[in-house]
Amino acid sequence: MAREVDIGAHKIMQMDAGKRERVINAALVEFRNGFGHSSTDAIVREAGISKGLLYHYFGTKEGLYEFLLFYALDVMRREYFSLLNFGERDVLERLRQMILLKWDLSYKHPALFDFMIAAYAREREDPSDQFSAVYAEIQSSVAERLFSDIDTALFREDVDAQKAVNVIQWSLVGYSDSQISGDKSLEDYQKDYGVYLAELDGYFAMFRKIFYKEVKL
């Protein structure tokens, strides 16, 4: 049962929407480089607001960081989790859908995506309860429901469905990571989307072949 964190109640929501977006984006971009290396000066410079205003809204640098975590979580809920079709009982189909949504998200919000990756890697650094809680939610809220009510009857009887699902999931993570090889621009992604999709479907075809029962025609 995911804890509800109400982003809407945050002070920042009283700020003019355009300016707010500038602040959030500047902060996301700056925090890509880790919490320690980033500077509040760079953020206010990029966002075009004053130092005082940043602290008026967020109190501390940590407060800003924390807000971004909740904000990221919120975006993920609205543009990722809530779009997953849990009615689909074929887990491969469900996972395929999930990864396409993830690609969408990373394309529409690149700064946010980079921030989340960096934040995830940083998880163990400053193990403040707040953060862990958010991370835990991000992870579990997907995992929990992603594999609930799936049709295990599709799997070969001589393979452990749980193990199979794990392998598929790890592979998708691995495949996605190998795409984000660092030096690709957004334009490249757009151009290569078709190639990636075909490759992805090649993997799904393989999964279907090796993990699912043979379909009798």
Added chain:
Amino acid sequence: MAREVDIGAHKIMQMDAGKRERVINAALVEFRNGFGHSSTDAIVREAGISKGLLYHYFGTKEGLYEFLLFYALDVMRREYFSLLNFGERDVLERLRQMILLKWDLSYKHPALFDFMIAAYAREREDPSDQFSAVYAEIQSSVAERLFSDIDTALFREDVDAQKAVNVIQWSLVGYSDSQISGDKSLEDYQKDYGVYLAELDGYFAMFRKIFYKEVKL
């Protein structure tokens, strides 16, 4: 062709071995928390040496960090890469061996292991050429040889061996990461080693079943 980085030529090698180990370990532990958050004060306090001595040997905080990268690479070479048996042509056997060596390494050098994970996460931050080169070597020098001269005849003819190998590798990474769940002590690892091994072998059995040709008795 891996570039040779000579750790032995570093000034620090003139230091008394015991003290050197204390310094390196203190630094590895401190840098777990990222470069930005760590302090040289904490390192010298933990290592029991003076501020000046640290700077005598490493010049700057960056210099210390860089040394640790080369040092980590060196340890990996000696206790990981060079122990891999590239004569073994069954890729599953080769990968099983690899992951066991990796577990060994993480058990024998936990601080070093944590450091490398943190350093890897930091890779894209400060893309100094030196660092990227080291990372590239770490990654490519394994990947290159790991899948050379493997017996592809073992694979089912209706699966793409390359895709299969990728899936296996991503799965092993995913499985390993899921073990390092953060709050396990060394004792726990030791205690649970048998359990992990059994589980790992469960996955290998599955890979053998789904990717390899059926063995005729």
Added chain:
Amino acid sequence: MAREVDIGAHKIMQMDAGKRERVINAALVEFRNGFGHSSTDAIVREAGISKGLLYHYFGTKEGLYEFLLFYALDVMRREYFSLLNFGERDVLERLRQMILLKWDLSYKHPALFDFMIAAYAREREDPSDQFSAVYAEIQSSVAERLFSDIDTALFREDVDAQKAVNVIQWSLVGYSDSQISGDKSLEDYQKDYGVYLAELDGYFAMFRKIFYKEVKL
């Protein structure tokens, strides 16, 4: 063609005038003891500002030093060079005027004067281009114009006017230096001004007698 260095564009000019003067003066006084021996701590203590503020305005200790050089040049321009009367064609009169202005300057801005002397001595130490350029300007911009369009007809025909001018100039430097004998207070200078002036005019009378044509009555 003297390079224009715009002091007015410096960040420090946004500071409150009174405070700015305190900072500049504290820095001039501290730098009298050479760049190496002086401490920013002493400067901020004396100026009554925080460490951070000094670095906010000047970036580095070098930056502060460099600013002071440009500042000194600027003061010299406004209160020394620009007051020289280049219409006066009698070079002795012109030089007499110059030395009186220099005395004025050293009386009105003793710290600045000491700083410039110390800075000049340091010139060859750290031959950063910036500094050399400033010094070059200080020296050449005077020398260039000081002896242009002078009435050489006043000189005896059997002496080389150029040599004569050099001797006069070197003598004035020597005489001035011999006054700044270190342990005289400002009050002493004021008190002895008349004596010095008489002595100086004694030298000028001599120069007139030995270098200029005899004036026919």
Added chain:
Amino acid sequence: MAREVDIGAHKIMQMDAGKRERVINAALVEFRNGFGHSSTDAIVREAGISKGLLYHYFGTKEGLYEFLLFYALDVMRREYFSLLNFGERDVLERLRQMILLKWDLSYKHPALFDFMIAAYAREREDPSDQFSAVYAEIQSSVAERLFSDIDTALFREDVDAQKAVNVIQWSLVGYSDSQISGDKSLEDYQKDYGVYLAELDGYFAMFRKIFYKEVKL
């Protein structure tokens, strides 16, 4: 009556002559850049001795500096003052001799010469009594005797001989300084010696013409 400072009694004189010379030279060269900016590390590196040895002989950095002052004074005595011919009663001849000896000294001991110039400029920095005393001696011991027992009858009766002597001396200092324009190598000096000498004698001819009585043939 100049205070006798016995260089021969200094600990350093027990050191091997060749090594001693290396140390002294390295220190002279390093101190050219001012006391503050120079480093003992650079000195021992250049001299090829250990840190400990330097401190064994000189106690402190100040001690080394102070020794060099006395050493410089000693060299000046032996190779400069003692060679002046005070029997010569024509002050112009005496001064000409002096400047040629000075040129010799600066040619034979360039590092020592640079050191003395830097030390002189630094005089007021650290007004330790020791230093001032040495400087005072350097200056007065020359000045005192340089103008004693000179033949004032050679001077025109309508010029103040004292003033004339001052002008001559300041001019010689000014002329010498203008030669040491910084970027001339030793080779250049050697090559241009003749030119300089001719120019110098041009000035002496002028001094003779303007300050001395007309010689009747």
Added chain:
DNA sequence: TATGAATGAGTTTTCATTCAT
């Protein structure tokens, strides 16, 4: 004598945070 690793106090520099306006 001779070494050079080791010290630590002192210095420069950074940067999150505050606060008067």
Added chain:
DNA sequence: AATGAATGAAAACTCATTCAT
């Protein structure tokens, strides 16, 4: 709400000096 000058504690770094060998 909004500003950005100002703060100061904490961090990085230096270097004359010492001392065990």
